[in-house]
Amino acid sequence: MVGPPMRPGLFRACARSPHLPPPRASSFGNFVSVSFPPVPAPLAQALEARGYADPTPVQAAVLEPALAGRDLLVSAQTGSGKTVAYGLAMAETLLDGAESLGPAGAPLALVIAPTRELALQVHRELTWLYAPAGARVVSCVGGMDPRRESRWLAEGAHIVVGTPGRLRDHLERRNLDPGALRAVVLDEADEMLDLGFREDLEFILGATPAARRTLLFSATLPKGIVALAENYQQEAQRIAVAGETRGHADIEYRAFRILPRETELVVVNTLRQVEARAAIVFCNTRNAVRHLQAVLTERGFSAVALSGELGQHERNAALQALRDGRARVCVATDVAARGIDLPGLGLVIHAELPHDAEVLQHRSGRTGRAGAKGISVLLVPPSRRRKAEELMARAGVVPVWSGPPPADEIRTLDQERLLEDAILTEEPSEEDRAMAQVLLARRTPEDLAAALARAYRARLPAPEEVTDPGFQTGKPAPARREGPRPPMGPSVWFRLNVGRRDNADPRRLLPMLCRRGGVTRDEVGAIRIFERETKFEIRGGAAERFAHSFGRTGPADLQVEALPGVPDLPRKPFRKRG
Template identity: 35%
Template sequence: MLFDELNLIEPILKALKHEGYTQPTPIQEQSIPLILKGKDLLGCAQTGTGKTAAFAIPILQLLYQQKQQHKEQKTIKSLILTPTRELAIQIEESFKAYGKNTGLKHLVIFGGVSQNPQTEALRRGVDILVATPGRLLDLMNQRFVNLQHVQILVLDEADRMLDMGFVNDVKKVIAKLPQNRQTLFFSATMPKEIQSLADTILHQPEKVEVTPVSSTAETIQQAVFMVEKSNKKDLLLHVLKDKSIETALVFTRTKHGADKVVKDLQKANITAEAIHGNKSQNARQRALTNFKARTTRILVATDIAARGIDVDELTHVINYELPNIPETYVHRIGRTGRAGASGIAFSFCDIEEHEFLQDIHKLINKTIPVADHPYPPKQGTMAQKLQPKTNSSQNRGKGNRSGENLRGRKHSSSSSRSRASN
């Protein structure tokens, strides 16, 4: 199916063509017609499925058509709530890209920066507001934001809202919205509390489910490197000697760990920056901009900071430390292999993390192949005993050895650009 077949208006089709997108992803194909009909939606979709465009495109169309019929009013007509600043910025960028021919006004608001430019823009009037819950409540309490005219609410990454302790803030915001509205609810996982929230705010929703969270995209090649903790730094430098890895997103569990990895890489003359909660908003945004522009080769991130990072044609994700929550592994590697493009995910596993690896295998229902490398665990150590015995003849040519075809695969330009990936 093509976007041309989804009954989209010309201003939006023109913008999509300009972005190089012709073919919707499965969630876009299923969601856009339902949202255009005014239905409430429960979308269970992991990151990288193209869900931002799945709600941004129909919202732009509905509001544009309404603007054509009625005199323009300076009221917020659509509110998108999202857990992190980075994700909020990227969602607003999507509205800007797809809505550039519509004349609709959009604004993103988040904490950590001066509120003055945000309140000035609110005074001038916006149609679409993208916000993180904390700053939104703050501006509501100061009476800068009036939500009485909101017609479409989007709750994005609801499970991460729960993880970050925002659910009560979200409930406070929802209490200020009109009862008669359209609600679009997206979550990669559906824990009980999130299901309960969905049940209370959705009215006869249509359910759209794309790739359950326990599965990883088939387009992502995965490999695990069994290694002692003390050798992880040298292993990372070894892996990055491969010049076909033009950029990579590296994950650590802690902010301190992220800063340490950046220092190690910079000492080796590899351009690297960290993105985590202790960095100022400007520093985080600058690091992300540099990474997207490829002036920084390696972006090192913690999980909360990385949620929502959407970089076109990111080929490699490296788990310097494995996450202790298996679903987080799926989210991490979902940064690559987005919207049908191919990608590669390497994971470094030491003895203390082996339990995490077993949990990941259970969740994704597959065993990640083990890669050979120059820093294997010492003979007789627990890590060496845990190293799965690989049948070399079986593994040859399957891309699970560090020197073989696993590293250098590029995205196919047609698949990565023809689908609206964010």
């Protein structure tokens, strides 16, 4: 069964120079050397066809000649190239010196993965890698039609890739014959134990031949993994890829100080600031995923959701939309996002902090893969500052702390991006030039430039006004202020030229007033919104500073004026309690 082509994530892409010699044949019989070390000729052909030359550290480690035929216990982070690593490592065992695998029958290799997405991803990788060897690769995962999988197995397979529960089901129903297995791979074994698959794994391994070769790959090696290896591997060689305990070198970590009620607004601004080809936003619950995906869609982002409540067809559709560019943002829970690999994923946002350092690394490891750079952003409210610092310390990462991306900075970035946009950089056609002459005859260049800027902004989600709480990091959190808020004292009332008809809302107005007016939240008093205007008070000592600062910052369409005395405000309606 041949799956769709997948982005090769395992040998780092390297365009072959015309001045470089072709891969040289080695003295290993049916082996050809692709840079180093030697791999079977059919697989070398597949790698060369995709333009891959230099192995990643984990690939080079498992292909050491001294490890041929041995059981392996490998600790390596996600995105390190481990799928092709074990695909190449087991090739000699499966081919046994032959040029091809011959007719498909009982499977020769079994690969077990924790999630449907990872299993299907592995299926795609092994399909292209083993295609020149004539391999038939079959997937068996939960959420798919088990009767169709039974037919595939009955027709024969060389390699079977699946999730623990579905593979156990096929073994119990005698659809999967383990008698001819030469190699078994456990991919992301630590996650399989975390998800409660220990009993299924022990059942599957117990049903396989004792003489099989077992390759166990895991991002971390907790006691449960070591115990599994001792029980089901024979004198396994342990391989620890250098740097697996540190933050990924290709990921830049940022920590934004935020107010809890502005989480959604900061997510919007972060997506707008970074402008990654694809981004993933992590939440801790299904409800939070649903809500945030709806918020982002309403604000103009092409966003999809991934959570456990979705069926396999919906999950596949969401992932395909991200891969082909129809969607740019994925909002997901940890479980739903395990194992997914998205091309061009340049940004990970932790809208809610993960529960432990390993989850932080797994989340962040969705980006910065195969040599590409990525950004991982943690949104940290004051009450979670200490938790965030502990998580990052345990994960071995040092973030850059700052406030959230301000709206003015994003507007400045938009101006720079417009100058580099294809609408300005592409060579105009004759039809374009003719239309330009007509427009110039009827409008001034300034009017046309303004129209271009307006059209460019219209296709972008608007940035939000957000607040930097300004708490210190690396020091004990300040004691929470007890008692009521201090009285305002003498104050000055102002009028702002936006109201309900402009969708004015205190939650957005307050941070904007603080930022543009150079005042703190405690220096802003009552805010009353009317149909066409908003009236608010500023503590007397800060009023002059506010008026001076507001007029010098931000767009000129927002205007304030000081009011004489205290305005006559209607009373708020009395609401009876109970």
